[in-house]
Amino acid sequence: MQISFAADIPADRYDAIRQASHFQRWIARSSASFELRRVHVRDAVMFGTRIGFIFLEADALHEGNPVPKYALLRGDAVSVLVVLRRPGEPDRTLLTCEPRLPVGRSDILSLPAGMLDGGTFSSTALRELAEEIGADLPVKADDLIELTRVWTTPGGCDEEIGLYYTELDISADLLAKLQDRATGNADEHEHIVVRVIELDALPSIGMTDAKTLLSYTLYKQRVSEGQTAATR
Incomplete structure (x- = not known):
């Protein structure tokens, strides 16, 4: 060859x-x-x-x-559905609002995610959560649970993305600090705003990407089957 x-x-x-x-x-x-x-x-x-x-x-x-x-x-990537829990309140999740030049939109809401860059799926997930959400989010490698891995656009691109979730009990103080937090890696020209929404509002956020909707669907399936960490 x-x-x-x-x-x-x-x-x-x-x-x-x-x-x-x-x-x-x-x-x-x-x-x-x-x-x-x-x-x-x-x-x-x-x-x-x-x-x-x-x-x-x-x-x-x-x-x-x-x-x-x-x-x-372009290599592989990873995303994380973070399920935030507080007693007596609906579950929430974290989305990033970030400009996406390839689709010509500056207001795309989606799950925190990033490219592997030579690391593992779990190490990259932790790095991206720290960069895109904040280092004060108390998530460890052992907290990450894989939902699946998929090819995003196999007709044109090699990217395989690992979809993960984690369930996190969170204080009211940290929850308030996360909403509308400005984050991102300045060296990579990232300008991100964190959005906190109710988990079950996720399908109604408008046009988003496949990893976000698929992660939500697979997580809810696990909930209905009693297979998540919170239901075991």
Whole structure:
């Protein structure tokens, strides 16, 4: 199999692209499922010092027939549905309100989430909760429970996202501090506002992303089956 690079990609970046974990994984998976004859890297975006998004074109066959040839490799991600509990009150959850240039909207509400960047699903989940919600949210790795893992857009992108939830008893003081809190990683140009809403209001927040609605649906299914931490 031949790997080539677009003329405007610096030659000193070739090895980093070949060695990027999401590129190597894609090569391994695709080679096992297809006759992968040629891969042409059309672009690679740097995230600081590491390789981020990779856009490629592949010459690949399945059972002797060509398959669609373009793929965006961005690696894996994780999200967390945080269920906030207070005695005698409805369960609440935390959403982030953040500008999303790819969909042309500045007011998207969704679950806190982020890319793995070489970490594990659980370590990334804790990092993203600290960055997007706040370091005072008392969640530990052992508190995170996996709902499922899904591919978001397998027709064009390799991203696999791990959906997690955690149930947290919270004080009235911390609950008040979380509402409308401004957060985000300044180095990554994130401008986030935290929203606290009733959990069962989540399906009515308007246009959102798949991970948010799917996490809610799977969590409520577990509740109905008596399988969550709070019901065990």
